[in-house]
Amino acid sequence: MTSTTLLPPRGRLNREQESEDRTEEEVYELAVSAANGKRLTPEEALALYEQADLHLLGRAATKRKAVVKDDRYATYVIDRNVSYTNACNAYCTFCAFYRPPGDKDVWVWDIDTILKKVDELVEIGGTQVMLQGGLNPDLRLDYYETVFRAIKDRHPHVALHSLTATEVDFLARQEDTSHRAIIEALRKAGWDSLPGGGAEILVERVRKKVSPLKNTGQVWQDVHSLCHSLGIRTTATMTYGHMETNAERIEHLRIVRDMQDKAIEADTGGSFTAMIPWSMAPSGTKLEGRIEVATGQEYLRTQAICRLFLDNVDNLQAGWLTNGPKLAQLALDFGANDFGGILMEEQVVSATGLKPELSIGEIVSYIEQTGRIAAQRDTYYTHLKVHG
Numbered sequence: 554m555t556s557t558t559l560l561p562p563r564g565r566l567n568r569e570q571e572s573e574d575r576t577e578e579e580v581y582e583l584a585v586s587a588a589n590g591k592r593l594t595p596e597e598a599l600a601l602y603e604q605a606d607l608h609l610l611g612r613a614a615t616k617r618k619a620v621v622k623d624d625r626y627a628t629y630v631i632d633r634n635v636s637y638t639n640a641c642n643a644y645c646t647f648c649a650f651y652r653p654p655g656d657k658d659v660w661v662w663d664i665d666t667i668l669k670k671v672d673e674l675v676e677i678g679g680t681q682v683m684l685q686g687g688l689n690p691d692l693r694l695d696y697y698e699t700v701f702r703a704i705k706d707r708h709p710h711v712a713l714h715s716l717t718a719t720e721v722d723f724l725a726r727q728e729d730t731s732h733r734a735i736i737e738a739l740r741k742a743g744w745d746s747l748p749g750g751g752a753e754i755l756v757e758r759v760r761k762k763v764s765p766l767k768n769t770g771q772v773w774q775d776v777h778s779l780c781h782s783l784g785i786r787t788t789a790t791m792t793y794g795h796m797e798t799n800a801e802r803i804e805h806l807r808i809v810r811d812m813q814d815k816a817i818e819a820d821t822g823g824s825f826t827a828m829i830p831w832s833m834a835p836s837g838t839k840l841e842g843r844i845e846v847a848t849g850q851e852y853l854r855t856q857a858i859c860r861l862f863l864d865n866v867d868n869l870q871a872g873w874l875t876n877g878p879k880l881a882q883l884a885l886d887f888g889a890n891d892f893g894g895i896l897m898e899e900q901v902v903s904a905t906g907l908k909p910e911l912s913i914g915e916i917v918s919y920i921e922q923t924g925r926i927a928a929q930r931d932t933y934y935t936h937l938k939v940h941g
């Protein structure tokens with residue numbers, strides 16, 4: 554075994570340790586074997602997450618990334634968030650975006666307003682629309698069908714990477730029908746793929762505390778698995794840094810990995826295209842002042858453990874949204890291969906006071922400053938334009 558003097562200095566996660574203490578050599582060997590493709594158990598992942606030196610984690614994640622992605626490139630997508638309504642009756646504690654139904658500040662956008670926004674996206678070369686909003690009891694399935702059809706009629710090449718499992722479940726209850734019936738109706742109207750929003754942490758103890766009126770984690774899993782079985786691509790997210798433990802973050806990743814195993818085995822063409830972890834931004838929410846905000850180190854550790862533990866999900870987003878683009882640059886050396894989107898007119902996170910919007914030039918520049926080639930991608934991570 555290597556002399557301990559040659560091992561990197563130990564840097565632990567700055568939160569209460571839940572994993573059994575391992576020696577430096579054991580942690581080092583674990584990182585090396587994960588980098589070489591060993592499938593980590595949840596216990597091993599937790600030990601690495603909590604006990605590995607930060608730089609060791611970064612090197613392991615970068616080595617692992619190079620097996621599945623070409624690290625000369627980092628990708629981004631030109632997308633627009635279309636927050637069609639802010640009325641919501643779920644009252645999640647971590648959300649600064651919603652207004653109760655009936656509130657004077659509630660909005661619902663009509664088709665013309667939405668089409669104008671999509672036109673503007675297309676004018677700058679955009680390819681993806683994320684139509685997402687609150688759970689508005691005044692909106693029925695026909696609103697979504699009409700909006701989706703209108704967008705596709707005018708811009709057939711724009712991908713509707715839209716709604717969330719929460720909205721699909723809400724619509725099914727509104728219409729007194731099944732998830733499958735809603736998904737099939739939306740698909741007929743032009744819907745392409747399902748973003749991972751609403752996953753938060755897929756552990757009921759946590760969900761009961763932060764979003765008791767929202768769908769359960771099992772519903773999120775059911776809707777995504779159903780999409781996969783129907784050949785529809787989806788993404789997985791994890792919003793961390795509120796009331797969950799380290800082990801619960803790993804449990805969330807285990808659920809995603811197991812779902813992806815099943816999707817790959819079923820071979821329908823439906824699966825998770827990417828994992829998108831981001832830290833909770835509490836300002837303006839009911840959690841402000843009540844939680845310890847996730848640190849930059851936690852962000853990088855989380856990126857790395859996603860890359861090492863999720864050995865069956867090819868793409869990992871740097872998630873500059875709540876951590877800022879400069880930290881996201883570092884994430885490219887901690888397993889991430891994608892910078893995410895420019896998020897034109899993002900409204901959900903901006904309600905917390907952050908200003909999450911980058912120009913195309915800025916995102917390309919942030920990528921190039923890391924020594925990588927920036928590539929514009931589509932919703933399915935295919936390169937559309939390589940810069941430089």
Ligand code: SF4
Nearest residue numbers: 641643644645648687
């Ligand atoms: S996170 Fe979504 S479901 Fe929860 S309150 Fe906000 S808009 Fe509603």
